[in-house]
Amino acid sequence: MASVAHPRIALRHRLAERGLDRTLLLLIPAIIFVVALFIYPFVYGLQLSFQPQPGSEAVRRYGSGPFADYRDFFADPYLRNTIWTTLKIGLPAALFNVLASVPIAYRMRGRFRGKRTITTILVVPITLGTVLTAEGLLAFMGPAGWLNRVLMDLGVVDHPVRLTHNYWGVLFSLIITGFPFAFLLTLSYLTGIDPTLERAAATLGAGWWQRFRHITLPLLAPGLGITFCLSFVLAFSVFPSAIMVGDPSGQTRVISIAAFHAAFEQYDYPMASAIAMIMGAVELIVIGAVLGWRSRLYRGATGGKG
Amino acid sequence: MSGASTKISELRLEHVSRGFGGALALDGLDLTIEGGEFVALLGPSGCGKSTALNCLAGLLPLTDGAIWLDDRRIDGIPPEQRGFGMVFQNYALFPHMTVRANIGFGLRMAHTAKAEARHRVDEALNLVQLGEHAGKFPGQLSGGQQQRVAIARAIVMEPALVLMDEPLSNLDAKLRLEMRTEIKRIHQTLGLTTIYVTHDQEEALSLADRLVLLREGKVQQIGAPEDVYSDPANRFVAGFMGYRNELELPVTSVAEKTVVLGELTGTRREDLGEVAVAAIRPEDFTVGDGPNPMEVTVEVVEYQGREQAIQARTSSGAALHVRADARLAPGDRVTVSVPPERVLVFAAESPAAPEEVA
Numbered sequence: 199m200a201s202v203a204h205p206r207i208a209l210r211h212r213l214a215e216r217g218l219d220r221t222l223l224l225l226i227p228a229i230i231f232v233v234a235l236f237i238y239p240f241v242y243g244l245q246l247s248f249q250p251q252p253g254s255e256a257v258r259r260y261g262s263g264p265f266a267d268y269r270d271f272f273a274d275p276y277l278r279n280t281i282w283t284t285l286k287i288g289l290p291a292a293l294f295n296v297l298a299s300v301p302i303a304y305r306m307r308g309r310f311r312g313k314r315t316i317t318t319i320l321v322v323p324i325t326l327g328t329v330l331t332a333e334g335l336l337a338f339m340g341p342a343g344w345l346n347r348v349l350m351d352l353g354v355v356d357h358p359v360r361l362t363h364n365y366w367g368v369l370f371s372l373i374i375t376g377f378p379f380a381f382l383l384t385l386s387y388l389t390g391i392d393p394t395l396e397r398a399a400a401t402l403g404a405g406w407w408q409r410f411r412h413i414t415l416p417l418l419a420p421g422l423g424i425t426f427c428l429s430f431v432l433a434f435s436v437f438p439s440a441i442m443v444g445d446p447s448g449q450t451r452v453i454s455i456a457a458f459h460a461a462f463e464q465y466d467y468p469m470a471s472a473i474a475m476i477m478g479a480v481e482l483i484v485i486g487a488v489l490g491w492r493s494r495l496y497r498g499a500t501g502g503k504g
Numbered sequence: 505m506s507g508a509s510t511k512i513s514e515l516r517l518e519h520v521s522r523g524f525g526g527a528l529a530l531d532g533l534d535l536t537i538e539g540g541e542f543v544a545l546l547g548p549s550g551c552g553k554s555t556a557l558n559c560l561a562g563l564l565p566l567t568d569g570a571i572w573l574d575d576r577r578i579d580g581i582p583p584e585q586r587g588f589g590m591v592f593q594n595y596a597l598f599p600h601m602t603v604r605a606n607i608g609f610g611l612r613m614a615h616t617a618k619a620e621a622r623h624r625v626d627e628a629l630n631l632v633q634l635g636e637h638a639g640k641f642p643g644q645l646s647g648g649q650q651q652r653v654a655i656a657r658a659i660v661m662e663p664a665l666v667l668m669d670e671p672l673s674n675l676d677a678k679l680r681l682e683m684r685t686e687i688k689r690i691h692q693t694l695g696l697t698t699i700y701v702t703h704d705q706e707e708a709l710s711l712a713d714r715l716v717l718l719r720e721g722k723v724q725q726i727g728a729p730e731d732v733y734s735d736p737a738n739r740f741v742a743g744f745m746g747y748r749n750e751l752e753l754p755v756t757s758v759a760e761k762t763v764v765l766g767e768l769t770g771t772r773r774e775d776l777g778e779v780a781v782a783a784i785r786p787e788d789f790t791v792g793d794g795p796n797p798m799e800v801t802v803e804v805v806e807y808q809g810r811e812q813a814i815q816a817r818t819s820s821g822a823a824l825h826v827r828a829d830a831r832l833a834p835g836d837r838v839t840v841s842v843p844p845e846r847v848l849v850f851a852a853e854s855p856a857a858p859e860e861v862a
Contacts, residue, residue: 392594392596395596399613401561401588402610402613403585403613403614
């Protein structure tokens, strides 16, 4: 009996030494989840994008080769320009959210009275959802909204300022929904930096700006890079607010609208998949650029202790 | 320019106090420190020693009192304008800068000329013997090396005052001894006025010219190491400066200096009630007949090289720690004696030192 049991135990121990044991089974739900909800749809969409729909515009122009939809996208300015339109909204929104979150998070690091209240107020918009935010924006900043009425009553402007149904409406909406997200991330990165580092810098003669510039900012920069990437991805996939508070056939015809149009108005799923792939590629390029910059920074511990 | 030596002749603390939410963490610290002196602030955790240091550095505003540097009142000046060097307990090295950049940070902030800054950083690196590590990052250094960098960074500015906040408490025992010697050597070399905060009485005794003992924000005693060690002002200091046996006994008779507690004769240190506490160091006992003989039973013997640490019990049941050259074994019944001038008698109501010094 013992001689039979012995090798089995030994094998289990040998596997355990290589990090293989039964706790790995716990990964199965996560793997199923990722495969079913991400990898499979992604691969399906990718192969679909190489099979242009017979009879579609793209096939008529570029034949039925695998790249017909991609060629059509980049040849047609109406489609191609959605990349720039989306970048023009997404990049400033993400940049603004990250930059605005830094000074606020910097002030919010320590403990003080009312911190929880202020944090709640700053974070609430994340819970509202884009549709509610868009409704609010329309009521507040629309041509008959009370912002314009106040401005006109004060005599600041003669005609209502157009802040909705154009570029600005979408930008405001992205800032309102995206800021809490950037703020929470930045705050958590900032609180990870040992406050004694700044105190040490102070005893060495550094004023508040020098302390921020030479100590906090370099340690925070990698985190800001990540925050920017995530904020950008959120903003780049803008869809409901581009329609509700934007100008979906002109100024804010973003790339997701183009994909929606292809899929659900023209029923050209391969084209919609191609647009989605292009959308992902643009996001990857921006993220790649940011991570490339980030890799040149210090990214070690920020706790002070070695 | 701050390049010139900025030696001070006197630092004066007048009734320096700091409260946190109503309670005073530091309650009226009066202290005058002469230029070049090494002063240790010593006490258990929560005694106000770190608060005092942070007040001196300008990292905490005072609730009351004043700090004078020669004729200049400095307690309203922000830390970056005080020009004091500080060594933090967790070193607080800038993790994204090399050792050289860390040490040179203060000079860079003071816009010192490049060549001079380089020269002074080199000097500081040599002083702490880290020349070959100049290009490394703090994360690549051992704890002791990091502490050297922190010290070099604080002293490269030749500050009027060096503040050290438990700089050795994160090191292991062997390294702590080494760095202690190192700090002493640097102080002897540069003669910078230093204030050193610690909870370790051994560290304070070996480093400082003068000790300031604090308890609950109040000064207990200020004096040279040997005074504080052998002539403690109160029961707290007696218990804090090295181990002392404390025997609680009823007072039989009190004279001017001497006091008799049953069979034990001691030296009176303060006004006594009916019950008093006799504080006796383990090494002040001798095994054998002599003054104040006590019959004890040996319970535990620890071999410690030349000496033995013995835990014994008196006939009345009190535990007694004794250090002895004599070879004893558990169960032995022996007589130990102690001269009356080594038996310090305090009132039993007086606050004692905390059991665990942490």
